[in-house]
Amino acid sequence: MSSQATTMKISDLADNTGEWLRGTGPESDIVISSRIRLARNVARFPFLSRANVKQKKELEEIIRDKIKDSDISQDLCYLNLADITPVDRLFLVERHLISREHAGGEGERGVAFGKSETVSLMVNEEDHLRIQVIRSGFELKEAWKTIDEIDNKLEKKLNYAYSSRFGYLTACPTNVGTGMRASVMLHLPALGMTHHIEKVFNAVMKLGLVVRGLYGEGTQVSGDLYQISNQFTLGKSETEIIEIIESVIPRITSYERMARKALVSESREQLEDRVWRSYGMLKVARLISSEEIMHLLSQVRMGVNLGIIKDIEMKTLNELFILTLPGHLQKLEGRELNSTQRNVIRASYVRKRLEK
Amino acid sequence: MKCESCNKKHATVHLTEIVGTVKKERHLCEECAQSINTHLTKIPSPTEILTSLINQVAPEINEMSKIVCPVCGLSYLEFRSHGRLGCAMDYTIFRKGLIPLLEKMHSSTQHVGKVPSRAGKELIKKNELMQLRSELNKAVEKEDYERAAELRDKIYELSGDNDED
Numbered sequence A: 001m002s003s004q005a006t007t008m009k010i011s012d013l014a015d016n017t018g019e020w021l022r023g024t025g026p027e028s029d030i031v032i033s034s035r036i037r038l039a040r041n042v043a044r045f046p047f048l049s050r051a052n053v054k055q056k057k058e059l060e061e062i063i064r065d066k067i068k069d070s071d072i073s074q075d076l077c078y079l080n081l082a083d084i085t086p087v088d089r090l091f092l093v094e095r096h097l098i099s100r101e102h103a104g105g106e107g108e109r110g111v112a113f114g115k116s117e118t119v120s121l122m123v124n125e126e127d128h129l130r131i132q133v134i135r136s137g138f139e140l141k142e143a144w145k146t147i148d149e150i151d152n153k154l155e156k157k158l159n160y161a162y163s164s165r166f167g168y169l170t171a172c173p174t175n176v177g178t179g180m181r182a183s184v185m186l187h188l189p190a191l192g193m194t195h196h197i198e199k200v201f202n203a204v205m206k207l208g209l210v211v212r213g214l215y216g217e218g219t220q221v222s223g224d225l226y227q228i229s230n231q232f233t234l235g236k237s238e239t240e241i242i243e244i245i246e247s248v249i250p251r252i253t254s255y256e257r258m259a260r261k262a263l264v265s266e267s268r269e270q271l272e273d274r275v276w277r278s279y280g281m282l283k284v285a286r287l288i289s290s291e292e293i294m295h296l297l298s299q300v301r302m303g304v305n306l307g308i309i310k311d312i313e314m315k316t317l318n319e320l321f322i323l324t325l326p327g328h329l330q331k332l333e334g335r336e337l338n339s340t341q342r343n344v345i346r347a348s349y350v351r352k353r354l355e356k
Numbered sequence B: 001m002k003c004e005s006c007n008k009k010h011a012t013v014h015l016t017e018i019v020g021t022v023k024k025e026r027h028l029c030e031e032c033a034q035s036i037n038t039h040l041t042k043i044p045s046p047t048e049i050l051t052s053l054i055n056q057v058a059p060e061i062n063e064m065s066k067i068v069c070p071v072c073g074l075s076y077l078e079f080r081s082h083g084r085l086g087c088a089m090d091y092t093i094f095r096k097g098l099i100p101l102l103e104k105m106h107s108s109t110q111h112v113g114k115v116p117s118r119a120g121k122e123l124i125k126k127n128e129l130m131q132l133r134s135e136l137n138k139a140v141e142k143e144d145y146e147r148a149a150e151l152r153d154k155i156y157e158l159s160g161d162n163d164e165d
């Protein structure tokens, strides 16, 4: 594990994205990514809300060292979040390497992640340790296999707070038990357009699952991107929880495909017009807001999936969802930008990417 | 598309709100979107869900209100208002208040998932100790003091390095 000049490290990341956005894997036309997160705390230390500065520092050191010792991955690098700028932290949030709460937190805290950005380990987030694995496409089982192994390696070095009754003990009782949140990110433009998305929400909620926006907790839905994840963490095993989510995803993806088919057969011209207009806008516009771009990219992405547009790669589109976010644009430009400046740079960046 | 709030500017912000199970779309210009953004209903975060649950299922407030965790100093009332626990011991100290909450939240109060191998060893040790203690009782009943002494030593040995509980 290295901790090189951190700013350099982050700039290196700015012009590309993690492996999970490459648009491959099962059902990747609709399922963007599969993610699993585990919450863990170290025994005999208070949870972070009751830990003093000294204890936080001690925890950060212990966990960072144990991550280093446990040969999770050769190329893990560690960033201390207190040492980097707010723009860098925003960048890491957009990247899904840290959570918003972690970025906005206080005191000694950090993140370790690998080059491929599939694995990230947040130190001193809401819990002492949060392990996360993201994979491209519908691959929850594989994500579980990876994260379970990492957890086993760390558990040999760290004494986790655990009880046989309540499982892994977490700062918030909504995470206790498995400490696991498994989620699948879906692109559902046709269900949104045809107003059938509520039916999906109903079906999902009956199973005790929740729907969220792109950046988790309490975020707005934009770009027709939805995250479906488990609400309960206690009383069911990790595999059972994953199986529940896995059972509902194929129903949603086939529903989305049906809605797309219906749009093609019933209103082909309108659909094609919408897709081409969005594509045109991305290619010519001089000012694009972050909300607008999500909407345009969503339309074009569906157009590519339906074979209406043939000259853009899925990977490019998936990446543009992330690369055009405020933190990324500011990293790319190497300076702070206000919202108008960002809109200009966003538009020119997209034009350049789509010319290639 | 015109902004649905001011009806003048071009709508560039397309928001999707989810209220319960109902999805609502809003098409706004940037300015209007910014000005109403604070009023938008967001998807409730787990913390918000938690706070509303705490208020629903913790009527035994009087009974619990004086309880303070001796380890981290968190009071049950503080937990109720912030929804965050202060240390692992709180699961034991506030158990009475937590059980109905966990039941409501997860429809269960018993973990059935992964067991850390370390905790696994502790469990095995606990079971072994229980076994030895019942053997000891039997030995004493039978007045087999030689066997009892043997068992007692084994118990001391096993529980000596057991710093749990």
Ligand SMILES: [Zn+2]
Residues within 6 Å of the ligand: B003, B004, B005, B006, B007, B008, B009, B028, B029, B030, B031, B032, B033
């Ligand atoms: Zn307006």
Ligand SMILES: [Zn+2]
Residues within 6 Å of the ligand: B069, B070, B071, B072, B073, B074, B086, B087, B088, B089, B090
């Ligand atoms: Zn406590």
